[in-house]
Amino acid sequence: MNQQFIRGLEIDWNKIERDSYLKNIEALKGVEQLEFETPITFFVGENGSGKSTLLEAIAVVYGFNPEGGTKNYSFSTYDSHSNLCEAIRLSKGFRQAKHGYFLRAESFYNVATKEEDYADAGHPSSRFHAQSHGESFLALAQQQMQPNGIYILDEPEAALSPHRQLTLMLEIHRYAKAGAQFIIVTHSPILLAIPEAKIWTFDEGAVHTCAYEDTSSYQVTEMFVNHREQLLDRLFKE
Numbered sequence: 001m002n003q004q005f006i007r008g009l010e011i012d013w014n015k016i017e018r019d020s021y022l023k024n025i026e027a028l029k030g031v032e033q034l035e036f037e038t039p040i041t042f043f044v045g046e047n048g049s050g051k052s053t054l055l056e057a058i059a060v061v062y063g064f065n066p067e068g069g070t071k072n073y074s075f076s077t078y079d080s081h082s083n084l085c086e087a088i089r090l091s092k093g094f095r096q097a098k099h100g101y102f103l104r105a106e107s108f109y110n111v112a113t114k115e116e117d118y119a120d121a122g123h124p125s126s127r128f129h130a131q132s133h134g135e136s137f138l139a140l141a142q143q144q145m146q147p148n149g150i151y152i153l154d155e156p157e158a159a160l161s162p163h164r165q166l167t168l169m170l171e172i173h174r175y176a177k178a179g180a181q182f183i184i185v186t187h188s189p190i191l192l193a194i195p196e197a198k199i200w201t202f203d204e205g206a207v208h209t210c211a212y213e214d215t216s217s218y219q220v221t222e223m224f225v226n227h228r229e230q231l232l233d234r235l236f237k238e
């Protein structure tokens with residue numbers, strides 16, 4: 001039985017205007033429904049294939065601020081989220097998430113600033129701006145994760161060294177085992193390797209599941225690491 005907080009989604013494309021750019025995103029426009037059966041779901045695919053658009057819409061429909069944070073964050077520094085949230089219906093599970101966080105690499109700076117504004121004597125600031133980008137990003141992820149929470153993460157690897165990606169991978173795996181749910185957009189072959197995760201790729205013009213070894217994140221990295229000299233020879237000759 002599907003025990004996830006967000007068990008799946010449906011998109012009613014009739015609710016999106018005919019000339020919306022959303023209808024031109026090749027992989028996305030074919031999505032009518034998706035099911036999230038496992039505690040960890042990954043969205044992968046080429047730049048511009050629609051992963052963040054779908055992730056953001058899921059987060060907004062679930063009640064998160066489009067720029068990220070917990071459900072209590074309500075600031076807005078720019079209004080750029082798409083109308084996809086108006087067409088998505090989430091199928092929610094019978095369990096209630098005790099905690100949640102929408103983490104986006106691209107607006108982390110704004111969220112870190114807001115975290116200082118929201119701090120008070122009872123909830124002192126973690127002063128993320130006083131740490132390096134990677135240190136603060138991992139610290140935030142570690143502070144926020146709890147068993148029975150839901151975490152929507154957009155490219156959480158962006159600021160992280162390979163070492164810290166391994167740390168994040170272990171944390172995600174640990175909390176997923178303890179009952180948390182993660183939906184993650186990533187290009188990281190390290191994070192993608194988390195056992196038992198389900199991977200949806202936005203490549204080849206349709207959103208479909210794929211094996212770890214079939215992701216381009218894995219294939220390009222594997223080719224580069226194992227055949228670096230031949231690859232560079234070929235690329236620089238072209």
Ligand SMILES: Nc1ncnc2c1ncn2[C@@H]1O[C@H](COP(=O)(O)OP(=O)(O)OP(=O)(O)O)[C@@H](O)[C@H]1O
Pocket residue numbers: 021025045046047048049050051052053054
């Ligand atoms: N406001 C907008 N107007 C027109 N097109 C847009 C707008 N916002 C996003 N797009 C387009 O929608 C497409 C999907 O963007 P999205 O950010 O979802 O891609 P992505 O798969 O997350 O890419 P990346 O891996 O680079 O983060 C892109 O081609 C982008 O240019």
